[in-house]
Amino acid sequence: MSTTATAVTPLSTEDAEVLLSAARQAAEASGVAVSVTVLDAGGHLLAFRRDDRAVLISGETSTRKAYTALQLDSATADLVDAVQPGAPFHTLPTALDRPLLFIAGGVPVHRGGRLIGAVGVGGGAPEQDHSFAVAAVDTLV
Template sequence: MRTSIVAPLTATDAETLVLAARHAADAAGVPVSITVLDAGGNLLAFRRDERAVLVSGETSTANALQLNAPTADLVDLVKPDGPFHSLATALNKPLLFIAGGVPIHRDGRLIGALGLGGGAPEQDHAFARTALQAL
């Protein structure tokens, strides 16, 4: 079986995502923190608006990467009555499930994740989805 090589997420890609996310958030007047991780969970880029609350940097980016799904799609699943209610505390490091984290795919393969925090969860998710279109 022959597999094709997919280009990894680069620092240039990460900067493109940060700029696009920043533009979307700035246009809405929302101060945010933006995080970009590569497929291995390594930090490629981080930017926090000086007006964003400090906790906004604790985004759900890693969850989007680990679970290969937008965190907005997972929020209801981990609520106390949801089928995966114990997932948030099942690992050594508790997971935070707030909309704003999205996986990044190239040619159908997971290459990283983008996370935003600082606005309302639905705003953060929308900014992240908008930024993905820049790649």
């Protein structure tokens, strides 16, 4: 019985630039200044850009959102309820050395059914950030 694994191309810097550009274009079309972070499957920074008009903290939030989406392989928008008091992940934000952020705007990136990275967007309302990140990931498919 053979179990051949299909190789999946990792997220490249070219892919990261596509994600970054698509998220920024979606944000610009909505008149929102944002920061965008793209991480590879190992959590390493592949691309980052903060619009001149974006609030300074958006750089940190975009990175934490991407990291959270990557570590939990889930959109951060889908995790907000899981960290509320009494929920399964309630203590998770303070239990780890690396900071997680459970605010919409982080989305994992998959290729061939495998997790290859994540994109995080910060600077707009959480729902806006989520939509910009989803728009970016949709361009890569």
